[in-house]
Amino acid sequence: MNETVASYTEEQVAQIIRAHIDQEFLFRTKDSGLADDDSLIARGVIDSMGIFRLVNFLEQRFEISVSPPDIVMENFRSLQAIRAFTVTRLRGRDGQETD
Amino acid sequence: MHPDIWRAFQQLHALRSEAPPLVLREHIEDPPASFQQERLWYLDQANPGGSAYHLPVAFRLSGPLDWRALRLALEALEHRHESLRTSFDSSRGKVVQRVRAPGAFVLPTVSLRDEAQRPEQQEARLREALGREAWRPFDLHREALFRATLFVLGAREHVLLLNFHHIIYDGWSQDVLFRDLSELYTAFHEGGSAPLPELDVRCTDHALWQRKWLQGSAREALQAYWREHLKERLHGPRLASRTRAGNVTAPGLRELGRLPITLSPELSNAILQFTREAGATVYMVLLAAFHVLLHRHSGGQERHFVCSPIANRPQAETERLIGYFVNLLVLPADLRGDPSFQQLLEQVRGVVAGALAHQDLPVQLLDGVDLGGEPLSQALFAFENTPRFPLQLTKLDVAPVELEGGTCDFDLFLALHEEKGVISGTLKFSRQRFETDEAARLLRDFETILSRAVSAPGQALSAFLPDLIVPRADTPPEPITPEPARAPLPPPSTDVLAALGAARPEQRRALMRDYLRGTVIRVALRGQTPDVAFQSLQELALDSLRLIELTGRIRTELSIDMPVSHFFEATSVDVLADELLTRWLRAQLTEPRAPAVGGRRELLTL
Numbered sequence: 092m093n094e095t096v097a098s099y100t101e102e103q104v105a106q107i108i109r110a111h112i113d114q115e116f117l118f119r120t121k122d123s124g125l126a127d128d129d130s131l132i133a134r135g136v137i138d139s140m141g142i143f144r145l146v147n148f149l150e151q152r153f154e155i156s157v158s159p160p161d162i163v164m165e166n167f168r169s170l171q172a173i174r175a176f177t178v179t180r181l182r183g184r185d186g187q188e189t190d
Numbered sequence: 191m192h193p194d195i196w197r198a199f200q201q202l203h204a205l206r207s208e209a210p211p212l213v214l215r216e217h218i219e220d221p222p223a224s225f226q227q228e229r230l231w232y233l234d235q236a237n238p239g240g241s242a243y244h245l246p247v248a249f250r251l252s253g254p255l256d257w258r259a260l261r262l263a264l265e266a267l268e269h270r271h272e273s274l275r276t277s278f279d280s281s282r283g284k285v286v287q288r289v290r291a292p293g294a295f296v297l298p299t300v301s302l303r304d305e306a307q308r309p310e311q312q313e314a315r316l317r318e319a320l321g322r323e324a325w326r327p328f329d330l331h332r333e334a335l336f337r338a339t340l341f342v343l344g345a346r347e348h349v350l351l352l353n354f355h356h357i358i359y360d361g362w363s364q365d366v367l368f369r370d371l372s373e374l375y376t377a378f379h380e381g382g383s384a385p386l387p388e389l390d391v392r393c394t395d396h397a398l399w400q401r402k403w404l405q406g407s408a409r410e411a412l413q414a415y416w417r418e419h420l421k422e423r424l425h426g427p428r429l430a431s432r433t434r435a436g437n438v439t440a441p442g443l444r445e446l447g448r449l450p451i452t453l454s455p456e457l458s459n460a461i462l463q464f465t466r467e468a469g470a471t472v473y474m475v476l477l478a479a480f481h482v483l484l485h486r487h488s489g490g491q492e493r494h495f496v497c498s499p500i501a502n503r504p505q506a507e508t509e510r511l512i513g514y515f516v517n518l519l520v521l522p523a524d525l526r527g528d529p530s531f532q533q534l535l536e537q538v539r540g541v542v543a544g545a546l547a548h549q550d551l552p553v554q555l556l557d558g559v560d561l562g563g564e565p566l567s568q569a570l571f572a573f574e575n576t577p578r579f580p581l582q583l584t585k586l587d588v589a590p591v592e593l594e595g596g597t598c599d600f601d602l603f604l605a606l607h608e609e610k611g612v613i614s615g616t617l618k619f620s621r622q623r624f625e626t627d628e629a630a631r632l633l634r635d636f637e638t639i640l641s642r643a644v645s646a647p648g649q650a651l652s653a654f655l656p657d658l659i660v661p662r663a664d665t666p667p668e669p670i671t672p673e674p675a676r677a678p679l680p681p682p683s684t685d686v687l688a689a690l691g692a693a694r695p696e697q698r699r700a701l702m703r704d705y706l707r708g709t710v711i712r713v714a715l716r717g718q719t720p721d722v723a724f725q726s727l728q729e730l731a732l733d734s735l736r737l738i739e740l741t742g743r744i745r746t747e748l749s750i751d752m753p754v755s756h757f758f759e760a761t762s763v764d765v766l767a768d769e770l771l772t773r774w775l776r777a778q779l780t781e782p783r784a785p786a787v788g789g790r791r792e793l794l795t796l
Contacts, residue, residue: 142199144509
């Protein structure tokens with residue numbers, strides 16, 4: 092969990108994403124009570140365009156590039172899924188840089 | 191969510207990834223207006239000072255108000271958001287933005303304090319004062335299009351009115367506004383300075399980016415999509431009502447009525463549950479029910495379209511801006527063959543998914559789409575599920591104040607949102623079209639349809655509202671023409687000024703006629719060549735909004751002041767072209783450079 096990827100620990104990645112969702116989608120600054128594996132879509136936290144805003148955010152904040160095939164339910168269903176996806180992309184970015 | 195919806199995001203992402211980067215410019219000479227702003231500018235040109243595009247909000251502030259912090263917060267807000275310091279003008283035939291340098295912000299205050307008055311009297315005076323200020327005209331040319339007024343009711347009782355012209359503000363902007371203002375007020379109240387980080391881009395950067403992107407292949411790809419998906423002739427829903435003024439009323443004359451709607455927690459919950467099981471979004475389910483409502487209230491009209499505003503903030507950077515970004519999506523529905531709600535929902539899902547993916551085309555760039563001269567904004571629908579950010583001012587109790595009055599450019603606008611599992615919203619309607627009891631009936635029927643939809647989605651829609659409400663005979667339903675003939679679009683004519691200047695005198699007449707015909711086809715007929723020879727504008731039987739847009743555009747592109755009435759009175763388009771040419775030549779003789787339209791407002795009165 093605490094492995095460092097592209098200067099972020101996985102923990103930090105998780106925190107940044109959670110804070111963003113709390114602030115931007117739930118308009119709460121404190122913990123929203125959203126569990127890591129809660130479905131964001133079934134709970135209605137994120138609706139259609141919300142996914143898109145989230146993609147924009149991830150690209151900008153972590154300087155990763157998200158390609159169209161990445162925009163699928165598996166990568167966005169929960170906080171955990173988004174974190175796992177982001178970490179994978181960060182690893183990919185690092186890999187490219189050191190090549 | 192259904193795979194269609196995910197595919198839509200993938201497509202949108204793929205389309206947008208071709209766009210040039212959005213960058214902050216140090217200085218832009220005559221920054222252009224965005225396409226969306228340009229449309230509002232043209233509408234305002236022919237109907238200056240109309241209030242249909244005012245977006246006022248008011249709050250009652252109870253408690254110890256820190257005036258200084260409030261004034262400083264508004265000043266910082268205006269400094270931060272370029273749009274709040276922007277007015278508009280036309281220059282060399284184009285609509286441009288004029289951004290003022292930040293300065294001191296003056297917060298006008300109006301005292302309604304009078305110890306001798308009874309509270310009801312004070313409330314009445316407040317309502318009147320709010321109404322006057324909320325609908326006081328904006329001058330797009332020279333004024334700030336953002337105004338704040340503080341009404342003083344007592345030492346610890348105030349009402350703050352914030353008023354915006356739509357051309358610099360939209361629904362999304364409200365969240366940005368409340369968030370920024372809340373933070374700024376708190377900071378100044380606590381003796382600090384403006385705490386917000388600099389914005390990455392400004393609205394003028396976005397407009398420039400949009401103009402760059404929406405030319406060439408991106409524009410063609412988007413236009414091709416919409417042409418293909420809107421190829422059947424579109425009809426607005428012909429809704430039944432006792433007062434049938436139709437769509438000919440000028441927007442300034444349509445008074446705005448409002449009715450609230452709140453679905454019961456049980457029904458709201460059933461809708462959310464149904465949505466999940468159907469693999470749709472709440473937006474789609476509510477829109478499908480709205481389609482059924484329009485269908486039943488138009489005597490069973492089987493095909494119609496609804497327009498839906500979409501936030502359209504294409505980049506994360508634009509999410510933080512106050513500005514006007516909204517696009518209108520044109521969403522047709524086909525209810526032939528008495529489908530079930532489930533079947534209609536599937537259709538709606540496809541239409542909405544496609545529209546989401548192709549949302550970046552501003553409506554005025556739709557070409558070759560046949561609306562038969564009807565306005566876009568007859569029936570509008572909106573739904574949002576992100577909670578709205580509340581305005582929070584330290585130590586004050588902040589309560590929204592409902593505003594009355596105003597005008598609109600639509601017949602019907604159902605705007606819903608969901609918060610904490612309950613769906614609620616407002617039905618806005620034109621009082622020239624509907625009586626209040628008719629609007630109330632629409633809302634009751636909407637709820638009935640939703641209850642049926644979630645309990646019996648497989649049932650044919652005709653069973654949903656057994657009474658078909660048939661429009662009165664004075665509006666005969668037009669036969670739906672199948673495939674209309676289409677001609678290729680004439681090229682855009684923005685360079686007409688340059689062409690006129692360079693042309694030899696004997697060429698100018700033909701040039702002006704070509705320009706005028708081309709513009710009429712492109713703007714007023716949306717690329718639809720009329721099957722008869724060109725007539726006067728009146729005979730083309732366009733709706734008022736379209737005419738206004740057309741005349742505004744011509745006057746801007748040619749930098750000519752000509753009363754709108756002359757456009758309608760000309761007996762043919764050629765006669766009109768000759769008159770325009772005469773005026774253009776006169777302007778060339780008297781002034782070496784054609785004046786901007788903005789300088790001479792008195793000539794624009796209808």
